[in-house]
Amino acid sequence: xxxxxxxVYPIKSCGGISLTESExxxxxxxSDRRYMLVDRTGRFxxxxxxxxxxxxxxxxxxxxLRATAPGAAPLGLPRELEGVGLEPxxxxxxxxxxxxxxxxxxxxxxxEFLQAEVSLLYMPDSERRAVSPKRARPEDIVSFADGYxxxxxxxxxxxELNSRLERPLEMQRFRPNLVVSxxxxxxEDTFTSLRIGEVSFRGVKRCERCVITTLDPExxxxxxxxxxxxAKYRLREGKVWFGMxxxxxxxxxxxxxxxxxxx
Numbered sequence: 001x002x003x004x005x006x007x008v009y010p011i012k013s014c015g016g017i018s019l020t021e022s023e024x025x026x027x028x029x030x031s032d033r034r035y036m037l038v039d040r041t042g043r044f045x046x047x048x049x050x051x052x053x054x055x056x057x058x059x060x061x062x063x064x065l066r067a068t069a070p071g072a073a074p075l076g077l078p079r080e081l082e083g084v085g086l087e088p089x090x091x092x093x094x095x096x097x098x099x100x101x102x103x104x105x106x107x108x109x110x111x112e113f114l115q116a117e118v119s120l121l122y123m124p125d126s127e128r129r130a131v132s133p134k135r136a137r138p139e140d141i142v143s144f145a146d147g148y149x150x151x152x153x154x155x156x157x158x159x160e161l162n163s164r165l166e167r168p169l170e171m172q173r174f175r176p177n178l179v180v181s182x183x184x185x186x187x188e189d190t191f192t193s194l195r196i197g198e199v200s201f202r203g204v205k206r207c208e209r210c211v212i213t214t215l216d217p218e219x220x221x222x223x224x225x226x227x228x229x230x231a232k233y234r235l236r237e238g239k240v241w242f243g244m245x246x247x248x249x250x251x252x253x254x255x256x257x258x259x260x261x262x263x
Contacts, residue, residue, distance in 0.1 A: 001260035003196050004155060005171065005179030010065050010079070011120075012036040012144045013046040014056040015217075016172060021255040024199050024248050027123075027142055028149030029177055031060075031079055035103070036144035037110055037118045042090040042097075044144070047212045050114055051220035067109070075109045081122040091121055093144060098129050131247060135204040140247050148245035150177040151207055152188055157242065160185035164229050172217050173226070174209070176243060180260050188244040197258035200249040207243035 006019040012033045023030040037045040037053075047053045056069045060079070067075040086101040106120035123129070123143055131140040132147060142149050153176040162168035171179060178196070180188070191203035209230065214223050230240045
C-alpha cells in the first residue's frame with residue numbers, strides 16, 4: 001500500500017487543498033481545520049446548514065490563505081493567526097466546547113457571502129480541544145474537525161462504490177485527509193495500527209457519513225447519492241460508514257508515495 005493523496009481543509013467545511021507532502025502536527029495535518037465558522041450562539045456552521053460553503057475554494061499563498069467564492073472579492077488570511085488584540089469567542093462542535101479567536105475581516109466576508117451573521121474563528125495553539133476519551137489517550141488533541149484528527153479512505157473503496165453508481169463520484173465528495181492505494185475495498189475498516197512513512201497512527205473509529213456527501217462539491221446542489229447506495233450495503237447500527245478515523249502517535253512528515261504498513 002502507498003499514500004496516494006494528502007488533503008487539508010484550512011477552513012472547516014470549505015474547499016480542500018491537495019498536497020504532495022504535509023507535516024503532521026499536534027492536532028493533525030498542519031493547517032487543517034484551524035479556522036471555522038460559528039453562528040451567534042457559537043455553534044459551528046457547516047455545509048449541512050450552508051451548502052454554499054462548497055463554493056468557497058481555499059489555496060495557500062506563501063504564509064497566507066486565499067479564499068475565493070462566486071461574486072465575492074478574494075479573502076486573504078494568515079495561515080497562523082496571532083492572538084494580539086483579537087476577541088476570544090466561545091465555540092461548540094457537537095458536544096465539544098472551547099474558546100477561539102474571532103478574525104474580523106473573515107467574519108465580515110463570510111457574513112456577506114452567506115447573507116447571514118457568522119463569525120470566523122481561529123484555533124490558537126493555547127486551545128487544547130481533546131479527542132473523545134472513549135477512543136483516545138489523554139494527550140490527544142484535535143483541531144475543529146468533527147471528532148478526530150485525520151480521515152483515511154482507500155482508492156479501492158471509492159472504486160467499488162462507483163461501480164454501483166450511475167454517475168461516479170470523486171474522492172473530494174468524502175473530504176479525506178489521507179488516501180491510500182494498493183489494498184482491497186474497505187480494507188481500512190480493519191486498520192487498527194498502521195505506519196505511513198515515518199508516522200504511526202491508530203485507527204479508532206469508522207467514519208459515519210452525513211448529508212454533506214450528497215452535495216456537489218462545486219455547486220452545493222444536493223442529491224440522494226451516495227448515501228442511498230451506501231445504505232444498501234454499508235449500513236450498521238442505523239448509520240452509513242465510509243472511511244476510517246485516525247489518531248497519530250507523534251509528529252512527522254508525510255509524502256505522496258510513502259509506503260503504508262499495518263502493524
